[in-house]
Amino acid sequence: MTQYRSCYMLRKTKLIVVYFRLCVSVLESLLAQEGICIAAKEKLTKDSGQGNAAAYDQIVERLRAKSRARGVIVFGSDQEVAHLMDAIARGNATGMFSWIGSDGWSARSLVSDGHEAQVEGTISVQPMAHPIPDFESYFLNLTAQGNKRNPWFIEYWEATFRCRWPNGTVTPYNQGYSQTCTGREKLADTATSGGFELERQLQFVSDAVLAFAYAVRDMHQELCQGNPGLCRKMKPIEGSQLLSYLKRVRFNGLTKDEFRFTENTLDGPSRYNILHFKQTKPGVFDWLKVGEYRDGRLKLNRSELQFRLEFSGDINNKNNSTNSMPMSSSTLYSSSAEENWTNNGGFNPPVSVCSLECERGSAKKFLEGEKCCWQCMPCQKYEVLRSETECVECVEGTLPDLDHQVCLEIPAQHVNPTSSWATGAMAFASAGVVLTLCVIYVFIRYRDTPVVRASGRELSAVLLTGILLCYGVTFILVQKPTNLLCGLQRVGVGLSFTIVYAAILTKSNRIARIFRAGKRTSRRPSFISPKSQLIICAILVSIQVVITAVWLLFSPPKAVKHYPTREQSQLLCQSTLG
Known part of the structure; x- marks a missing residue:
């Protein structure tokens, strides 16, 4: 569980698992829940001597074959992992992998001593344990004669003092010792000389x-x-x-410390230290505590993680490594501290993915049978990313943003009253309105003169009104279309010209009938009075009014958007589209 939480915190998505125990199946299930895949599983040989260098070399070669998988979880004993690190060194694979270790080899000197460059950057777990008070003093005062109840103590005594117990059994472990044990040796002497270390667990x-x-x-x-x-x-x-x-x-x-078995798994308390093997200063390596896992909660001091610290000179790894395990308080060394050092560490673990995340606006196309491997397919010109695996086309009137994340509405183009051509049209119409008003003024002032009366004052007034409306409609046509303005345009354009043409037609018809009748008789033709002329003109105009009213009733005016091309949007009156 702790290795799984570490993988999740470090955001590795494709891993290699090297193991010799069945617990890998549980880990694989937990990783799959977080979308983390296992690229390869390699089984370590037992530490019984059956594994040879060639077997470990083959494991390393298979690890290197997974070019993008750089995170490796290793379940194993310290003997097995030490052989694996030897193979890493022989295969020139130092620095290629980021290790996550189990408690079987965490902080074990057999693994780290002599393999500092290979183990550097490892994150491992170790059961959280505290020293037993007074046990060290008790143990160091034991003697071979006074501890006969322990059948293995003589063997430990021989291995510690490199001597053979008198009249003892010759074994493969003591046959190389020529010195005879006296029994007066003291374990306390090994503690002062640095050759004694109690098991931490x-x-x-x-x-x-x-x-x-x-x-x-x-x-x-x-x-x-x-x-x-x-x-x-x-x-x-x-x-x-x-x-x-x-x-x-x-x-x-x-x-x-409180002890109790968990209710479901019947395991002991889930308490682990998270250890990290790194350089605390140039050439000095140490296992440091960077977090803990307690009762289902992982705490990790990410600022202390340092996966690689490169040095341009030689490092005497073995002589400079330490075995202490204090809580980490060291800082990262950089060129400002020592000129020959560069810090490539920090919380930037080696990338261990089958496929890098797609750029914005690209969909993942997963490879068959793979959950962590995909190809990135950019969305097309008019598509956006609907999900991480699918692009969809924007609806008409919208275009994708620069990152193909959302469809944005195309700004609608419309007649702009401030544009040059609209300004010119309104200027021309304004001049026409002024001139028309001047003519109306002249007609009104000289309405009783023979010239004005002979021209037909009533129809002339209707004609001037129609002309004035024609010029006035120009100001409606250059405004931004709305439903109301579209209705006014539809009514105004037809009505203004109808009034003009109706007045001209009525006036022309009156004159034609008068001249035609004058050739045959001196009697005045009918319906040539001003009132009759206005009625005839009104009837003609009313036809246009009725047609327009029916049109408005069955096809209400609307301002609609028109898309002449995929990338254009125009705001127009619906009537202009046919």
Whole structure:
């Protein structure tokens, strides 16, 4: 679970898993839920000596074949991972991979010592444990003669002091020792010389023993009701019955940490330190704590992550590495601190993806059978990205934005009163209006003169009104179309010209009939009076009015958008489109 959370936090999307245990199937399921794929799974050989250098070299070659997968999760023991790092060095693959390690090899000197360049940047997990008070002092005061209850202590004594116990059994482990153990050797001397280091996870041994002790105690109290010794109900102890008591134990161990089994998995407390192997200063490597996983929550100090720190000179890795594990407080070195150093680290882990994210405006076309590999297909000119895998065409009247994310409405073009041609038309119409008003003024002032009376004052007035309307319609035609203005245009254009033509037609008809009648008789023809002429003109105009009214009724005026091309939008009156 902790490795899965680390992958998710580091945003790796394609990984390689090197393992020898069945837990990889659980990890694979969890990674799939977050869209993280496993490019390859390589099984490590057991640490029983069956694996040879050639086998590890083949694993490295197969890892390198996955050119884009650079994140590698390794489940294994320190012996196996040490062999793997040897193969990485032999295969010139140093720096190609970003390692995520299990607790089986986390912070183990067998892995990191001598492989600093290969292991650098590793993030691993280690069960969170604390030293058991007074245990180190107790252990260092043990002697071979006083600890005969432990059948393996003599073997440990021989390995520690590189001597052979008198009259002891010759084994493959002590046959190379020529010196005889005296029994007066002191373990405390190995601590002062730096050759002694306690296992960091002794807490779990004591917790395991105490868990059984508390379970047996609770079982005894319930079944034997506090009577000393084993009662009949506990002879023999049933394993399944003892398990039920184990599930319920809850206590504070020797380190004062609370212990209890989880309800679902029956595991111990989920508490892990997140460790990171990096250079704390030029040439000095260390395992540092950069976070923790406790009770289902991961805390990671991303600012302390440093995946690679390159140095132009030689690094004596082995002599400069340390084995301490304090909480990290070091800073990253850069050229400002030392001229030969460049920091390529920080929170920028190596890219481990099958396919890079598509640019904006491109859809993913997944390769068959792959969830993390795709090709990027740019959306076409008039398409936008509807989902990460699909482009759709914008509807008419809209165009994609620059990133092909949304369809934007095309700004509609329309007649602009401030344009040069509209200004010219309105200027010409204004001059016409002024001249027409001047003529009307003259007609009104000299309305009783013979010239004006002979021209037909009434029809002339109608004619001048029609001309004035013709000029006035110009100002409506150059405005931005609306439903109201479209209606006024439809009425005004037809009505103004109808009035003009009706007046001219009536006047021409009157004159023609008068001259025709004069050739035959001296009697005046009918319907030539001013009133009759106005009625005839009104009848002609009314025909236009009726036609326009019916048109407006069945086809109401509308300002609509017209798209002459895919990239143009015009705001027009519907009547102009036919």
